[in-house]
Amino acid sequence: MIDWLPRAYGLANITVLAMGVWAIAQRDSADAIFMFFVGLLLTVLTDILLFALYFAGAEKASESxxxxxxxxxxxxxxILSLLLKPLSCFFMYHMYRERGGEFFVNLGFITVSRDRSSYQSIDHVDPPADQDKLPSRAY
Structure with missing residues (x-):
C-alpha cells in the first residue's frame, strides 16, 4: 500500500464529512452548517499544503x-475532491443564509456585518425629545 499523504489528510476529511452529515441531519441549525462551512474552508487550505509538500516525493517514489x-x-x-470543495463551500454558504445565519467579521477596525439593528433612517427628521418636555416660561 502506498501512503503518500499523512494521516492528517484522511482524518481532516473524515471529520468534515461527519460534520456534513450532522449539518444535514440538523435541518434547523445554522451553527451546524457554519461549522461544516468553516471545516471545508480549512480542509481546502490543508489539502493544498499537503499536496504541495508530499506530491513530488511520492511521484518520484512510484515512477516505476x-x-x-x-x-x-x-x-x-x-485533486478532484480539492476542486469540488469551493463549490461545496458556495452551497453551504447559501444554506447557512437560508437557515438564518448572519455573516459577521470583526478584525478590529474593519467590521463587515449584515446586522442592521442600529440603522437609523434619514428620510424624516424627528424633533429632539428634550424640547417637547420642557415647561414653557412666561416672562
Missing part, C-alpha cells in the same frame, strides 16, 4: 513499479 497506477488514481481523486 506496480503502485504507479494506484498513486495516479489516488492523487487524481484527491
Amino acid at each position: 513499479g506496480p503502485l504507479r497506477d494506484l498513486f495516479r488514481f489516488s492523487s487524481g481523486m484527491g
Whole structure:
C-alpha cells in the first residue's frame, strides 16, 4: 500500500464529512452548517499544503513499479475532491443564509456585518425629545 499523504489528510476529511452529515441531519441549525462551512474552508487550505509538500516525493517514489497506477488514481481523486470543495463551500454558504445565519467579521477596525439593528433612517427628521418636555416660561 502506498501512503503518500499523512494521516492528517484522511482524518481532516473524515471529520468534515461527519460534520456534513450532522449539518444535514440538523435541518434547523445554522451553527451546524457554519461549522461544516468553516471545516471545508480549512480542509481546502490543508489539502493544498499537503499536496504541495508530499506530491513530488511520492511521484518520484512510484515512477516505476506496480503502485504507479494506484498513486495516479489516488492523487487524481484527491485533486478532484480539492476542486469540488469551493463549490461545496458556495452551497453551504447559501444554506447557512437560508437557515438564518448572519455573516459577521470583526478584525478590529474593519467590521463587515449584515446586522442592521442600529440603522437609523434619514428620510424624516424627528424633533429632539428634550424640547417637547420642557415647561414653557412666561416672562
